[in-house]
Amino acid sequence: MNDQQLLRYGRHILLPEIGIEGQQKLLDAKVLIIGLGGLGSPAALYLAASGVGKLTLCDHDTVDFSNLQRQIIHRTSTVGEPKVASAQAVLRDINPEVECVALQLRADEEQLNELAAQADIVLDCSDNFATRYAVNRACLAQRKPLVSGAAIQFDGQVAVFDYRNAEAPCYNCLFPEDSQATELRCATTGVFAPLVGIVGSMQAAEALKLLAGIERGLSGRLLTINALDMNIMRSALSKDPACRACEG
Template sequence: MNDSQLLRYSRHILLDEIGIEGQQRLLDAQALVIGAGGLGSPAAMYLASAGVGHITLVDDDTVDLTNLQRQIAHTTERVGQGKAASARQTLLQINPEITVTALNERVDDARLAALVAAADVVLDCTDNFATRHAVNRACVAARKPLVSGAVIRFDGQISVFDPRGGEQPCYSCLFPQDQKFEDVACSTMGVFAPLVGVVGAMQAAEALKLLMGVGASLAGRLMMLDGLHMEWTSIGVARHGDCPVCAANNPPPGA
């Protein structure tokens, strides 16, 4: 770490739980952020400011005027640009010393598997169940920790699914992929802008903790936020022994 980096990250380094070693882990890490919208914007911006050495952004959408109410990585001047490229520009303005890869594409399973395998942590900042389940399958297969967030209207939720621990649930244990869940879109249901900032920042916090190996993650817990009354609820999430996604990859103890 050079003198400029020691100064830039000094407030992290001052924390006993992080120090120079923890900050170096961030500099050496690679994070995959899938979705560069409402959740992906604050999540990626905090990862960049914290010094995660390589951030890969994946989003096949373009910046629209209606996005700017909450997707803070984008600006009015960038309407019509790809979200991944727009967010990359913002992250490099925050921290030009990191590497940011912008992928303006909708990734298939094979491409997703390769991207997840190369990452140290994955942040799911998407808005539909099909993509969330695809990301979860890739993370379980590659045994990579997944930080999942979601927000609609005044409601938010966040959890961590870490297949590195054999007893931990995966996303499919919470929302079985063979059950029908209705996707609800911001374009029809609306979303309270600050909530994506709250949940996205929490996703970044969980990802940073995982990368540095500090504290306790949200693995096995689902945090739900009622933003209208500003109340948090925490519930336990158990692993399903017959989950078609994670059971074969992580057999329960004694099996």
């Protein structure tokens, strides 16, 4: 670590839980972010600012004017541009040391497996169940930790599934794919702007702790937040012996 890095990351290095060794782990880390919208925006900003060595940004969409209410990584000047390109430019400005790879695509199962295999941790910042289940399967197959987030209206949630542990529950244990859960979209139901910032920041926090080797956190747990009443709850998750994804 050179003098400029010691200065840039000094406030992390001062933390005994991180220190020089932990910060070096962040500098050497590779993180895959699926979705550069409301959740991916703050997550990517904090991961880049914290010095994560390589960020792979994956999103098929373009910046829409309606995104600007909550997707804080994008700018009015980038409306119409690919979200990954818009995000990449901002992240490079924040921290040019971080390698940012922009992939404008809706990754299929094979691509997700390849991308997960190349990452140390995967952040699911998507906004639909189909993608969440596909990302879960890829992380399970590659035994990579998954940090999952979701937010709609005033309600948000964060969970960590550490598939390096064979006994860890998976996303499908929590929300079975065949449960026909109702999918709400912010385009029709709305979402409170700061809520996605809270959830995305929590995803970044959990990813950074995992990368630095800090064991305290949300692994095997679900945190839910209601931003209207500012109620926060944390629940333990259990492995479903009948889960079709992780085969019990």
